Amino acid sequence: MSDSWPGPAGPAPRTAARRNRRRRPQTLVAVAATALLAAQGAVTFWPGLGENATAAPIGPVGYATQNGGTTGGQGGATVRATTGTAIHQALCSRAAKDTPLTIEVSGTITVGNTAKVSGAGCTTAAGVVELKEISNVSIVGVGSGAVFDQVGIHIRGSKNIVIRNVTVRNVKKSGSPTSNGGDAIGMESDVRNVWVDHVSLEASGGESDGFDGLFDMKAGVQYVTLSYSTLRNSGRGGLIGSSETDRANSFITFHHNLYENIDSRAPLLRGGTAHMFNNYYVKLGKSGINSRAGAKALVENNYFKQSQDVLGTFYTSQAGTWQARGNVLDQVTWSPAGAETNPAGPDMRSTGTVSVPYTYQADPASCVPDVVARTAGAGKGLAVSDGSCRSTTPTGAPVPPQPTTPAPAPTTTTGPAPSGTNxxxxxxxxxxxxxxxxxxxxxxxxxxxxxxxxxxxxxxxxxxxxxxxxxxxxxxxxxxxxxxxxxxxxxxxxxxxxxxxxxxxxxxxxxxxxxxxxxxxxxxxxxxxxxxxxxxxxxxxxxxxGGTTPKPDPTTTTRTPTPTPTTTTTTSTPKPGSWPTPSRTVQLSSTQNVSSTFDGGLARYQGWGGSQSENQDPLFVLSDGATLKNVVIGNKAGDGVHCTGTCTLVNVWWEDVGEDAATFKGTSASQTMTIDGGGARGAADKTFQHNGPGTFVIKNFQASDIGKLYRSCGNCSKSYERDVVVSNVTLSQVRVAVVGINSNFGDTARLSGITIVGSKNATICQRYNGTSKGKEPTEAGSGPDGKSCLYKESDVTYR
Missing domain, CATH: 2.60.120.260 (Galactose-binding domain-like)
Structure with a gap:
């Protein structure tokens, strides 16, 4: 996933409550040992660089702002380190354990280069980056971020700690090497005020493979924020409380994080209060947010996909409570309730109310997958969301240190290195x-x-x-x-x-x-x-x-374009992000009939309804030859736009698709409905419906969070041979297919210039066997077949 679709400048996208109803499973300090350490080449001190190099203009959000706030090493010296030993040396060289310090880290930290160091400012251990009984420290990866390879970060009895822009991966508690009890980042014993931001935490399996948790807190950890981070490929995401009696861990915020391919503990919460908002949960194998033993969880505007039991109390009879609001459930399954199983689903019901003492801006859940893809994890330039589905990259991020000796050329380079941009x-x-x-x-x-x-x-x-x-x-x-x-x-x-x-x-x-x-x-x-x-x-x-170059073969390097009718004009691929600002809002009380050209001047037209229920009236009906242009249809969209013959829609935008965005109800095979430019968002089923005969053209269009872009009716009262031509479109969050056609009716789909943002799971062209009214069509295959689905794999781009 890369580019996303920001929200409109007008009203926020449709409320999450509606989405849930429509979804179905659903000052610088002198440091004593500066000269010695610099001579060793292990760590470099950079006086005067601290505030400028590491402090991004955006601080933490959430519970890390409470209890006096979390600033880490702000106002202290800044040093740079390339080994775990150097990190420990920097800590131990401070005048005291609370002397502010920022450590910028580059390169790869390993068990082999992480030794125990002693001094007034530290208590360290070998084989683990130890932040024990200290305060006012920041560890920040420079450039694309440092990698802690099989080495965990342990925070014990400490306060005011910041960790940003690092990767911690494959930390084991059994096997070789071992570190930090198998936790990527672990906190314990009266820890206060920690901000972990833009980190990538990864494992390669579960407990049986030697791994434990990615982000664990126990024995009195409070006022923590984990933000813009990724947690992947682990049996356990993290816990808050090590047992049902360890209930002093509390006031934790998780926001804009990705949990992917995690079995459980996303997180497991015992006794305390936690706030989870704008997180993207994908492929949670067993359970997700597990609120138990009197815990309280506020779960809002998150996106859950292809997961099981995403919220509830699991594996215990000691229940917790939760308040759920504004979440999206996408292919979520639930276990039946039992003595030690109390799922929140399938209706994502709340069992209590939870309040938080800070302010925050939450993105609509619908754009969370795209926002998280652009901002979460190390190496993302510390990019953040503005709370309106847009991301921004702060200035002042640290840059990689210059090497003291030239780096050797890679031994694998067998020819002169090319110049220019990679x-x-x-x-x-x-x-x-x-x-x-x-x-x-x-x-x-x-x-x-x-x-x-x-x-x-x-x-x-x-x-x-x-x-x-x-x-x-x-x-x-x-x-x-x-x-x-x-x-x-x-x-x-x-x-x-x-x-x-x-x-x-x-x-x-x-x-x-x-x-x-x-x-x-x-x-x-x-x-x-x-x-x-x-x-x-x-x-x-x-x-x-290192290789030989064959002569080019013109017969193999020429691409044959997919044939498209002359009515389709290809321009540059539209990119999500160009949603228009409505000039005004017009409230309609009845359907508007258009017989020639209607130019809305980019006003927002609000109608009625807005659900996916059938038999709603359209906002606009276009007669044969009519054109509708420069219109924004608001989130009360009814049944959108109907075309009764040849018609054209130019630069029309749907903020939230109602029953359908537009329906083609032509009466002749010679008629064509054309969608040129514009975009749509939030179609639980299809975006465009084709009921009559003729050709449906969709070009220069963008859509997000849709079931299908186009569907040829498979069970209308009359069956027709229909054609659809789709070119130069950009789609994200496609849950089912780009187009759905009835191959047994003779339908064809000609596709080119299709850009899919994010997941590659969506079908491009789905063939059905159409049937009579009142029955359901059956699937008949998918993909290019040279007969009905007319496109090549090169006509589809993923990013």
């Missing part, structure tokens, strides 16, 4: 398969410490752009310790599968500059497990690197 940094990545704990996105993140490995000894990884790029060279860099494992590879034009270069060792490859949207690295042979840290791409180059 195009991959603006691309997304996908592939044929990946080993556990690795990521496709690692090859385009500009971070050599991360890597992708195929699930076997061979495999493919691709970089993809949203528009064609001219690429003439690529650099394949293997991860540290794996140089030489790649024995055979090919670079392919991902649009045509034409071979651009091939070789027997990783490094630089140059080839004839080629315009393409996707470039694929295919590993054909290897020794051991290949680890690709970066797949860099550049605009042009000459000479040869």
């Amino acid at each position: 195009l991959s940094l603006s691309a997304t990545a996908s592939g044929s398969g990946k080993a556990s704990g690795t990521s496709y996105g690692s090859v385009v993140d500009g971070r050599p410490a991360t890597f992708w490995s195929p699930s076997t000894s061979t495999g493919a990884v691709s970089v993809r752009w949203t528009s064609a790029q001219t690429v003439g060279s690529a650099v394949v860099t293997e991860a540290a310790g794996s140089a030489g494992s790649i024995k055979g590879w090919r670079l392919l034009n991902g649009d045509t599968e034409a071979v651009l270069a091939s070789g027997t060792s990783a490094g630089t490859a140059r080839f004839t500059p080629t315009s393409l949207e996707k470039l694929t690295l295919e590993i054909t042979s290897s020794s051991g497990t290949p680890k690709v840290a970066e797949l860099e791409t550049y605009g042009s180059g000459s000479g040869s690197g």
Whole structure:
């Protein structure tokens, strides 16, 4: 997921209560040891840099603002460290345990480079970054963030701590190496005021694999905020209280976080009060927010997807309470109630009321997946939401320190390094398969410490752009310790599968500059497990690197465009984010009939209804030949717009689709309904409905949070052969399909320039067997078939 769709400048998007009804499962301080440490090269002090380099203009939100607030090392010295030992040295070199200090961290922190250090300002331990009985400290990853690899961060008996822009991954309590009891970040024993922000917490399994929690609090932890962070691939997300009697942990805020592929504890809350808002929960395997043992949870404007038992009391008879409001349930399932199971679903009912003492701005739940994708985790530039579905990147983030000696060139580079901009940094990545704990996105993140490995000894990884790029060279860099494992590879034009270069060792490859949207690295042979840290791409180059360049084959590099009628004009792909500001609001009391051209001047027209119920009246009815333009339809949309013949809708926007956005009720196969520009949001089922014969054209359009973009009626009183042409559209949060057609009626769908933002789970073209009125159509297949669903895979772009 990348770009998102901000809310309109007018009223907020539809209320979450409606969404739930419509969803179905649903001053600088002198430091004594400065000269010594600088001479050791382990840590560098930068007087005067503290406030400017690390303090973003946006502070914490939530409970970390209470009890005097959380500022970390603000006002103190700023140091930079590249090892865990250096972090400990910086802490121990302070005049006292409460001397303010900011530690900027870069590189990879490991068990091997994290030793115990002693001094007046610290109590440390080997193999774990120990923040014990101290206060007023910030640890901030610079640039794209530091990586704590198999090393946990332990906060004990401390207060006023800030941790930002770091990755903590694969911390184990059993196996080798072990650290921090298996917790990525763990807090215990009278901890107060902690702000953890823009961190990435990751594991590679559950307790049986040696891992424990990603974010744990116990024995008196209070006034904590976890914000804009990701928690992934763990059996346990985190707990607040280690047992049913450990109830002194309280006042915790979780906001704008991603919980993905977590079995349970998202979080587990015992006895205290917690506030969860604007979090995105995906694939919670067993349970999510578990409020128990007298706990109180305020759960609002979150998005839950493909998960089970997302809220309730589980695995105990000692119940907690919760207040739920404004949440979205998307493919959520629930267990039946029992002696130790008390789920909030399926109606997400509240069992009490919970208030918080601070102010905050909550995004509408509908845009949470996109906002979280743009802002959560390390390496996101400390981007935050403005509370209206838009993100902003603060200035003043720390920059990576200059190395004291030149970094050696990668041993895997076999040809001259290309110059210019690495195009991959603006691309997304996908592939044929990946080993556990690795990521496709690692090859385009500009971070050599991360890597992708195929699930076997061979495999493919691709970089993809949203528009064609001219690429003439690529650099394949293997991860540290794996140089030489790649024995055979090919670079392919991902649009045509034409071979651009091939070789027997990783490094630089140059080839004839080629315009393409996707470039694929295919590993054909290897020794051991290949680890690709970066797949860099550049605009042009000459000479040869580690591979040979075949002559271009014009027959394989020419793309055949999907045929479209002359009524479709392709322009640049619309990007979510350009929602218009309505000029005024007009309240309609009856349907408006349009027989020629109606220009609304971008006024918002409010009607009636707004639910998905059938048989509502439309706001506008267009006669044959009519045009409706520059209209914003508000969240009381009724049945939207009806067209009774050939009609055109230009720059029409639906803030919240009612029954349907628009319905084509033509009477002749020669008639065409055209949607040109505009956008729609919040269609629980289809956006556009086609009931009569003829052709439906949708172009230069954007939509978000929809079931389908288009549906040819499969059980109307009369059956027709219908055609739909969709081009140059950008869609996000598509739950079912882009288009649905009836192949047995002879329907066709011609698709090109389709951009899908976020999940790749949506079907592009779904075929049905249409039936008679009163019956339900059955699915008949999906994907391009050369007959009904007329498009190629290259006509669809994911980002």
